Amino acid sequence: MVKKLIVSLGALSLLFPAMAFADDPSAGTLNMGLNSIWVLVAAILVILMQGGFILLEAGSTRMKNAGHIAGKTVFTLGLCTLVYWAVGYAIAFGSDNAEHSISKIIGWGSYLFAPAVAAADGEALPSTIFFVFQLAFAAVSLSIAWGGFAERAKLSAYLVFTILFTAVVYPVISHWIWSPTGWLFAEGAQDYAGSTVVHLTGALAAFAATVLLKPRIGRFNKDGSANEILGHNQVFGALSVLLLWVGWFGFNAGSALGVGDGFFGYVAFNTQLGAAGGAVAALLISWLVNGKADITTTLNGGLAGLVAITATCAFVDPWAAVVIGLIAGVLVFFSAKFFEKIKVDDPIYALSVHGAAGIWGTLANGIFATDELAKKLNVGQGGIIDTGNWHQMWVQLESVLVCGGYVLVVSFIILGAMKLVMGLRVTEEQEIIGLDLSEHGAFGYPEQMKKAQSSL
Known part of the structure; x- marks a missing residue:
């Protein structure tokens, strides 16, 4: 078989000499090509995480809202794409004002982004691929925000908030930390793949929504005690975590933006360790405290x-990645209990998973980052353990406070104005019958719902 293949290739090279003697591409072109393949694959992995969010939100909520959740996720991904193309990318990475002080706050230029057909000489990536990769991150942050809307928001609220979040909330934070001209980037803020930029931003937008929408009907009693509203499919929840887990390799390792010396493999390695630590710690703490190992807590x-390893995966040693994951797993358990105690209705635990763990992951660089890796990436410096210096911790804390403050204030303003002008929440009757029927006129599980209706 091998001999036949060699003979066939030899014959083809004689018939088509251009195949055998084509001009050799330069090393730079080959490197750009390899970078492009990897980053585009990574972008596809991140976009596929939307499937994980569909399963996560649908599985964590009731059957009567499942079709709505699936449909609005696809719709908002499409709308987010158009807004990011028209406005968001320009604010995040536009470079027309690179010489001006305003560039520290927002980017400018590249509105209605019209990229070159191919990469120019010396570019590490075609701008088209960089755009798709960054768009995927914006869409993930938006999907995290939907956790605060779940089971009670109007479809029109999703439409309007998608436009405004993608235009004026997410890209500003992205510019501050990830753009070469952003002011937090200049200060050395370390957020490799977005514990703050993506996860905390989405979680705080979700928090604003939960406060203004108020809890779902029946979630809390008048005496303040909580009623558990169980999701309809725990298997969906487990599948969603696995799908998101796999997508995270595109999320984190893809942020290397190339293959280079294989550093993206080190990032992937730390990502796996952090995730493993989180899952194991969450199961053990729930088992210890509750007497039963809770599956939802484990997921x-x-x-x-x-989420926690997202900021730190490129800056820390493997042992630190495990510790960061272990602490995140414990933190998410107690954080969920805290939000329930203060009567915040968070159906998919966005505030705990993406908010609390996002803050922890960002601050963890101030503790565990090594000076060697910080110098390799040319971002900030080592943390307290490696250098004995608190400087990086203060930078990390500053980025959490400033970015968190901006997202909270702007999200409350946007959602507050929307609540006054158009309303955010469906009626009590619509919420009771479910958003599948009230917002779309069809059931996500038509056979099951028909059986339920016929038995009444």
């Missing part, structure tokens, strides 16, 4: 470990 622990 949330895996996600919390992934």
Whole structure:
């Protein structure tokens, strides 16, 4: 078989000499090509995480809202794409004002982004691929925000908030930390793949929504005690975590933006360790405290470990990645209990998984980052353990406070104005019958719902 293949290739090279003697591409072109393949694959993995969010939100909520959740996720991904193309990418990475002080706050230029057909000489990536990769991150942050809307928001609220979040909330934070001209980037803020930029931003937008929408009907009693509203499919929840876990390799390792010396493999290695630590710690702490190993907590622990390691995966040693994941798994358990105690209705635990763990992951660089890796990436410096210096911790804390403050204030303003002008929440009757029927006129599980209706 091998001999036949060699003979066939030899014959083809004689018939088509251009195949055998084509101009050799330069090393730079080959490197750009390899970078492009990897980053585009990574972008596809991140976009496929939307499937994980569909399963996560649908599985964590009731059957009567499942079709709505699936449909609005696809719709908002499409709308987010158009807004990011028209406005968001320009604010995040536009470079027309690179010489001006305003560039520290927002980017400018590249509105209605019209990229070159191919990469120019010396570019590490075609701008088209960089755009798709960054768009995927914006869409993930938006999907995290939907946790605060779940089971009670109007479809029109999703439409308007998608436009405004993608235009004026997410890209500003992205510019501050990830753009070469952003002011937090200049200060050395370390957030490799977005514990703050993506996860905390989405979680705080979700928090604003939960406060203004108020809890779902029946979630809390008048005496303040909580009623558990169980999701309809725990298997969906487990599948969603696995799908998101796999997508996270595109999320974190893809942020290397190339293959280079294989450093993206080290990032992937730390990502797996952090996720593993989160899942194991969450199961053990729930087992210890509750006397039973809670499956939902275990799933949330895996996600919390992934969120926490997102900022740190390129800056820390492997042992630190495990510790970061373990702490995230414990943190998500107690954080969920805290939000329930203060009567915040968070159906998919966005505030704990993406908010609390996002803060922890960002601050963890101030403790565990090594000076060697910080110098390799040319971002900030080592943390307290490696250098004995608190400087990086203060930078990390500053980025959490400033970015968190901006997202909270702007999200409350946007959602507050929307509540006054158009309303955010469906009626009590619509919420009771479910958003599948009230917002779309069809059931996500038509056979099951028909059986339920016929038995009444």
